[in-house]
Amino acid sequence: MKYTIVEEKKFSNLEEFLNSNRDHFETFAKLMKENADTVRKWINDGDLYKYTESDVEEIQRILDELYEETINLVDYDERSETIKVLRIKPEQTPVKKRFPTCPHCKKHINHLINEQEVIVGWKFYPDGTYSSSEILTTTDNLNVWTCPHCGNVVAETEEDALKILNP
Numbered sequence: 001m002k003y004t005i006v007e008e009k010k011f012s013n014l015e016e017f018l019n020s021n022r023d024h025f026e027t028f029a030k031l032m033k034e035n036a037d038t039v040r041k042w043i044n045d046g047d048l049y050k051y052t053e054s055d056v057e058e059i060q061r062i063l064d065e066l067y068e069e070t071i072n073l074v075d076y077d078e079r080s081e082t083i084k085v086l087r088i089k090p091e092q093t094p095v096k097k098r099f100p101t102c103p104h105c106k107k108h109i110n111h112l113i114n115e116q117e118v119i120v121g122w123k124f125y126p127d128g129t130y131s132s133s134e135i136l137t138t139t140d141n142l143n144v145w146t147c148p149h150c151g152n153v154v155a156e157t158e159e160d161a162l163k164i165l166n167p
Helices: 012-021 023-035 036-048 053-066 158-165
Strands: 003-011 071-077 084-091 109-112 115-125 129-132 154-155
Touching: 154 158
Parallel strands: none
Antiparallel strands: 003 084, 071 084, 109 115, 115 129
């Protein structure tokens, strides 16, 4: 999938980050009220303010609220003591598929097992997408498909197994 870099910036403190988003004034004012403790902290600490992991998470949350249409990546650079913000926008909207989960152990399943033989699974593509694959092996006399994690029966027919793996 191709992406366009929308914005790439570095901020030396939280105040600088918040000021860079003043054009979204209503949201900015609301966020300032919601984040009064954080704002007080950088006012009190001034230039001596050091980032913490919660600051990175807070900036991530603020960005996600301001820019829903982009993927917002926030990372702390210890060497320069700055936070790097990278906003990218997919050129096409990715199709979000969720992996099915086992009803017993609740773990993600990407294939089912039929008497130790993989019957159905996922086909992965280089661009990161995936789809339900064809039946990899077939046996006529076996009729239950089990979870690879817990071993419990998940489907009793080939049709049910395909439905589970391709919700």
